[in-house]
Amino acid sequence: MKGIIFTEFIDIVENTFDLEVCQSMLDKAGDSGAYTSVGSYEHQRLVKLIISLSKVTGVPAEQLQQTFGRAVFPRLLQLLPNYHFVDSNTFDFIRSVEAYIHQEVKKLYPDTTPPRFEFANETETTMTMDYHSARCMGYVCLGLLEGCADYFNQALEITLEPTDQKDHVRFHLLLSDN
Known part of the structure; x- marks a missing residue:
């Protein structure tokens, strides 16, 4: 897992709680x-920290995983080079994660296995x-989906459906007018 996830996690813990909680x-x-x-x-190591x-x-x-995912979304979005979301929306962005972002991550870091x-x-x-992720971080993904909807200012209802496999969860997403 890339270090940016760890540095952001520690920063979010410090800002959400405080330095004493982070040190504990x-x-x-x-x-x-x-x-x-x-x-x-x-x-x-991240699992142990959580x-x-x-x-x-x-x-x-x-x-905590869900809160982290939601908080880290805008920070990760800022790291994406040469990718603009002006005419995008929540669903377009989610599709682009698999079609574009994860593919770019694999090119930059051949040893990585993104979800x-x-x-x-x-x-x-x-x-x-x-x-699907060998890291079993479905609740981080849930938070990332929430952060994505926040970014695009869209109301999104999300249902997380666990499966028999720990590395696989299903999400049902519903955009609403709220």
Whole structure:
């Protein structure tokens, strides 16, 4: 997993909670917190940080993942070179993640394995998509979807449907007029 995820996670923890909570999380995880945005790290380290933060704060790990995903979306969006979303919307962007962004990530970092999206069906206001990731970060993806809708100022109802496989969840998305 790319270091930018770790540096952003620690920054969001500091800003959402405070430095003391962040340090307690790092101590509980036995982690120095020394990450660089360009480094690569095992995703289990992030999982351990999330579990430790949950223990320190009493907030469920799934909720922390979702909150992180939502908060990190605009930060990650700023890192995308040469890609403009002027005429885009939530669904267009989500499709572009699989069609463009994940492909570019693979070119830049051949050793990485980004998540994979499969689109089961779609209308103007609904989308059903499957999220596949060996990292099992479905709740981070849920937060990213929420952050995407926030960015495009669209009301989005999201239902996360777990499957029998930990590396696969299905999302049902509904755009509403709210």
